[in-house]
Amino acid sequence: MGYDKRARRWAWSAMAVLSVAAAACGTDDGAAVREIGGDGAASGSGSGSASGVEPTCQPVGDFSVADSQLDVTLGDFYVSPQGPAVAGKVNIVATNVGDEPHEVVVVVGDDVAALPTDADGAFDEEAYGTDRVLGEIEAFPAGEDCNGVFDLAPGSYVLLCNLVETEADGTIESHFAEGMATVIAVGS
Numbered sequence: 001m002g003y004d005k006r007a008r009r010w011a012w013s014a015m016a017v018l019s020v021a022a023a024a025c026g027t028d029d030g031a032a033v034r035e036i037g038g039d040g041a042a043s044g045s046g047s048g049s050a051s052g053v054e055p056t057c058q059p060v061g062d063f064s065v066a067d068s069q070l071d072v073t074l075g076d077f078y079v080s081p082q083g084p085a086v087a088g089k090v091n092i093v094a095t096n097v098g099d100e101p102h103e104v105v106v107v108v109g110d111d112v113a114a115l116p117t118d119a120d121g122a123f124d125e126e127a128y129g130t131d132r133v134l135g136e137i138e139a140f141p142a143g144e145d146c147n148g149v150f151d152l153a154p155g156s157y158v159l160l161c162n163l164v165e166t167e168a169d170g171t172i173e174s175h176f177a178e179g180m181a182t183v184i185a186v187g188s
Contacts (some may be wrong), residue, residue, distance in 0.1 A: 055101045055139035061149030066091035070184070072159060073178040074102040077178035079159050085186045087154045093139050095145050102161045102175065104148065105136040110156035121177030123162050139163055154188040 012019065013167040067088030073080040076098035094104045105123070109115060125133050134157075137148040160181035165173045 059147050079181045079182045087188050089100035090152050091149050101139040103139040105160050106134040107134040107158040109158045120164050120172050121174035122164050123176045131148040152186045
């Protein structure tokens with residue numbers, strides 16, 4: 001009987017942990033600008049937020065249905081695709097070689113300079129039209145990889161990091177304004 005009580009206690013503990021984890025997932029679609037403070041605090045202007053928590057990789061989509069893969073290197077402060085992309089379900093594998101968390105936002109477009117910005121210098125998704133923002137691989141830590149599957153038709157797309165940081169001295173640093181954006185051509 002002692003073993004049975006321990007097993008039940010373990011099961012209840014496991015269920016409690018899973019319940020808390022499931023509640024923490026929320027329904028954030030990742031479409032909002034993320035702000036990361038100098039103390040590691042991160043918050044979103046959308047439906048989800050986290051404070052004092054290092055971002056973790058949240059894969060997007062079902063990798064088993066991807067037609068092709070596009071490797072993308074993220075650094076402080078650049079976005080560098082490692083080859084051409086082919087139309088269809090594209091598995092973007094982002095590798096963060098920088099010292100800070102980064103993300104990949106996929107936007108329909110062919111000119112980085114034409115994208116609207118907000119007061120902090122971040123890409124203004126609402127002004128551009130959320131229907132032209134296809135999705136994102138949310139912020140993930142330096143030194144890690146994170147993946148996302150996106151359905152891309154032939155055409156041009158901008159890959160960008162839209163994180164905004166508040167430095168220790170109070171200055172605002174927009175990763176997009178610092179140059180973290182590039183155009184990719186998706187062929188058929």
